[in-house]
Amino acid sequence: MRRYILPLLSVVLVGTGAGLLLSPSSDPVLLTQTQVATNQPVTTLISQPTTNQSPTYAPPTQLNISVKPGDSLSAIFQSHGLDAAQSYQLLQTEHGALLNKLQPGQEIEIRYTQRDNHVHQLILRSGDATETHFSFQDNGCHSKQIALAVxxxxxxxxxxxxxxxxxxxxxxxxxxxxxxxxxxxxxxxxxxxxxxxxxxxxxxxxxxxxxxxxxxxxxxxxxxxxxxxxxxxxxxxxxxxxxxxxxxxxxxxxxxRFLRAPLDYRRVSSRFNPNRLHPIFKTQRPHNGIDYAAPEGIPVLAAGSGRISFIGEQKGYGNVVIVDHGQSYSTLYAHLSGFAAGLQAGDDVSQGDEIAYVGQTGWATGPHLHYEFRIHGQHKNPSTVTIPxxxxxxxxxxxxxxxxxxxxxxxxxxxxxxxxxxxxxx
Ligand SMILES: [Zn+2]
Structure with a gap:
């Protein structure tokens, strides 16, 4: 028969001032779980079956716990011999916050001193490329993260x-x-x-x-x-x-320096036809940019880094943003439904920043982004212009x-x- 040795000392457990180390709201839960733990000690997976068949008590040197849904930190601490002072010290270490965010599937290894069965180390494994070691020393508890071979x-x-x-x-x-x-x-x-x-x-x-x-x-x-x-x-x-x-x-x-398309390509539904009749004027007019048909409200991104030189309304363009990229480059975004919150003329933007949202303000018959690319004020085709x-x-x-x-x-x-x-x- 397999025998599992548990480091449970119910006398110590019930008596600890658990409220010291946890937020007040966890106190009632803690008490219940303490009781559960003492009555039914095998609430966590405990490896290390002993092979020692002698009747004398041999303290285990290590236990592995795998965190399961519903497990609480306090219950784990309490049922594995960590007293209130130690628990408090653990949470105060540099990486102590990780213990407060335990996830099912994480593993905790607790190591005990052979001599007096005291916890001297706790190791948290999250299944990624690092593990966190918490070690009790004479001057308190210290934590460090160790990179694992991957x-x-x-x-x-x-x-x-x-x-x-x-x-x-x-x-x-x-x-x-x-x-x-x-x-x-x-x-x-x-x-x-x-x-x-x-x-x-x-x-x-x-x-x-x-x-x-x-x-x-x-x-x-x-x-x-x-x-x-x-x-x-x-x-x-x-x-x-x-x-x-x-x-x-x-x-x-x-x-x-510039994105080819200043919006999320996954949301653009149809292609631009450069020879189309203007939907409002029914005549062919010079078209100085690219139209991206896209659902109203999807984000428009700054094609390149620069400074907002205009943000507001212009006849025909509706709501429009112009970004000055320096060295005579500028880009223009029109028919917008609105602007990124708080954005103003003079603000700096980075490539890929959300600056506005697709709409159909101005002379537009459906939601789309009208996008222009200018060098020295001259319109260039954004899809073919050479960018150094x-x-x-x-x-x-x-x-x-x-x-x-x-x-x-x-x-x-x-x-x-x-x-x-x-x-x-x-
Ligand atoms: Zn257009």
Missing amino acids: ESNKDYREVSISRSLQQDAQAAGLSAATIQTISQILASEIDFALDLRTGDHLAVLLNRHTRNGKTVSSPTIEALAFFNNGRYFEAFRFEGESNTYYLTADGLSLQR YDAPLSKQELMTFLQQVAGIKRDFTSRFSTQLKSKINR
Whole structure:
């Protein structure tokens, strides 16, 4: 028969001043759970069955508890021999707040001194790449986080676009978060609302991080390639001294000064027809921008960083925002239903900031965003205007990157399917 040794000392438990360490509202619960714990000690999973068959009491040196729904911190502490003073000290440590946010599935290991069966260490494991150690010493309790060894596995995927990036990439096993990152990396190159074509092709090399077979963090994108309507882009991840970049094989930034489309491509429903008759004037008029048909209220993003030079109403445009990006670049967003709360002329905005919401104010027959791109006051086609590449790396970083990227690129491209290769070489 298996015998489990419990470090329960009911005499100590019932007598502790538990109210010292918990918020007042938990006091009644605590008392009940203390009683439950003393009557039915096996409320938590207790490993370490003893093999010691001698009748003398041998204190265990460690217990593993897996947190289950409904478990409370106080009950766990109380039923495993932590007194009120120790519990209080634990919660006061640098990482003590983690103990107050216990989640089912987390594991707690409690270590006891062999001599007097006192708790001397508690380890919290959350299933990610770190564990937190709480250690009792003469001068109190101290906590620290320890990084665990993580296994990294490469995972290569290809996606042939037939419906949308979202749908096709998800069907190929990519998570929504990964798809979002891919679209952000390519946001200066590809307008995912207007540019995608059937037959476009994505290749991505992921690094998946696991520990004991369990995922510990979302995968990183090591390299990606996108074949889009006759154009071809590659991006490689590089961890620089202070930033992580996605760069061309030459070390140039893919995150350029302007987004191709200043809204969330997933919400844009129809394509722009540049030859359409003006819906109100019924004649063809010069059209100085791109119209994105999109549901009323979806966020409009600053295409690039800059300063708000105008925010308000203009004839025809309705509610409009103009952003001055410096060096003679400016962008204009029209027919808006409203503006981001508190935004005023003179405010600085960063690329991707929400500045306004799609609407149909001014001369518009349905909700859409009218978007203009100007250089020296002259209108340019936002979807074809050349935006200079940034070279963000220091000379030292660039040398490191160029050394690394050669091998990564060889590994990446060696995985390409013949289908993708034939598209690139066509
Ligand atoms: Zn327009």
